[in-house]
Amino acid sequence: MKHTMPELPYALEALAPKMSRETLEYHYGKHLQTYVDNLNKLIVGTPYEAQPLDEIVRHADGGIFNNAAQTWNHTFFFRMLTPEQPAMPASLAERLARDFGSVEAFREQFTKAALGLFGSGWVWLVVDKQGRLSIVAKPNAGNPLTDGLRPVLTLDVWEHAYYIDYRNRRADFIAAWWELVDWRKVADRCIPRRWRCKSCDYVYDPAKGDPETGIAPGTFFEDIPETWTCPICGLYKSEFIPLDE
Ligand code: MN
Numbered sequence: 001m002k003h004t005m006p007e008l009p010y011a012l013e014a015l016a017p018k019m020s021r022e023t024l025e026y027h028y029g030k031h032l033q034t035y036v037d038n039l040n041k042l043i044v045g046t047p048y049e050a051q052p053l054d055e056i057v058r059h060a061d062g063g064i065f066n067n068a069a070q071t072w073n074h075t076f077f078f079r080m081l082t083p084e085q086p087a088m089p090a091s092l093a094e095r096l097a098r099d100f101g102s103v104e105a106f107r108e109q110f111t112k113a114a115l116g117l118f119g120s121g122w123v124w125l126v127v128d129k130q131g132r133l134s135i136v137a138k139p140n141a142g143n144p145l146t147d148g149l150r151p152v153l154t155l156d157v158w159e160h161a162y163y164i165d166y167r168n169r170r171a172d173f174i175a176a177w178w179e180l181v182d183w184r185k186v187a188d189r190c191i192p193r194r195w196r197c198k199s200c201d202y203v204y205d206p207a208k209g210d211p212e213t214g215i216a217p218g219t220f221f222e223d224i225p226e227t228w229t230c231p232i233c234g235l236y237k238s239e240f241i242p243l244d245e
Contacts, residue, residue: 001050003036006075014083018176023164031160032074039067052226057145069141073122077156082182092187099133106135107178113137114157114174125153127190129218150220152190153181195221195240200233204240 008028013021039056042064043049048056056068093103100106106125113135114123121139126149128134133152136144144151155177162173192206204210204224209217210231215224221240228237 001052003039003053003071005033005036006079008078010081010083015081015180017165018180019081020165023162026164027156027161028074028078032071032078035067035070035074039064039071042067054145057143066141069143072145073141073143073154073156076151077122077154080153080182080185081177081180082185083180085179085181086184088183089187091191092183095133095190106133110135110155111171111174111178114155115171117157120158123155123157124149124151125186125190126150127152129216131192131218133190150189150223153186192218192220194243196243197230197233197235198239198241199235200230202230202232203243 008024012024012028015024043056046064048060048064048068051059053068053072056064057072060068088103096103096106100109110123110125114137117123117137117139119139121137122142124136124138124144126134126136126144128149134149136147136149138144155174157170157174159168162170166173166176194206195204196202197204204221206220207217209215209219210224210228211217213228213231215228221242224237226237229235230237230240
């Protein structure tokens with residue numbers, strides 16, 4: 001499987017001045033491109049050649065892990081940004097208040113983790129199988145998928161993420177990044193939704209999973225393998241639609 005560059009949901013200059021066009025040209029256009037190219041070269045002739053990106057991240061090590069995880073991490077990082085920040089959905093604010101005390105306490109803890117991460121790495125907001133949110137800091141290419149956690153939001157604190165715009169001032173970069181986070185996408189990723197089979201009206205409930213086919217309770221629909229089919233009528237996963245609640 002050949003891995004490709006993700007499309008950005010905004011123009012290269014759209015995040016300026018918080019994140020300049022030049023930063024995007026290097027960070028997205030050169031750093032990420034290099035990870036994608038290296039991954040495609042390294043997997044040739046290995047079992048990883050046939051696997052989707054998240055499976056490689058979960059199981060590989062060494063250079064294949066580093067380049068696969070950096071591809072996954074950057075794709076996710078860029079996709080969670082927006083030039084027009086929406087208000088935080090109340091459902092997300094409630095979740096953050098439940099697990100961190102308040103939205104402000106969450107921001108403080110996340111910022112502290114990002115400032116305190118020595119050297120290169122990533123800070124993550126993750127949700128576990130019980131639906132609980134927590135903050136995880138990972139050095140280098142680290143990704144919480146390897147711990148069975150679902151990424152909800154990530155911040156790249158490698159120097160290449162901020163050196164053009166902020167030089168050594170990581171704190172200023174973090175402050176600007178907070179204003180680019182797409183809170184709607186964050187809410188979508190941390191609150192599991194139910195999905196309905198278009199053909200037979202079976203509803204996949206993430207709280208129950210589908211234990212008969214090995215899908216554990218607590219599994220988000222989005223995290224079910226693409227090979228999974230409707231347990232009632234056999235329709236493909238891609239034919240399910242989310243229930244708006
Ligand atoms: Mn980066």
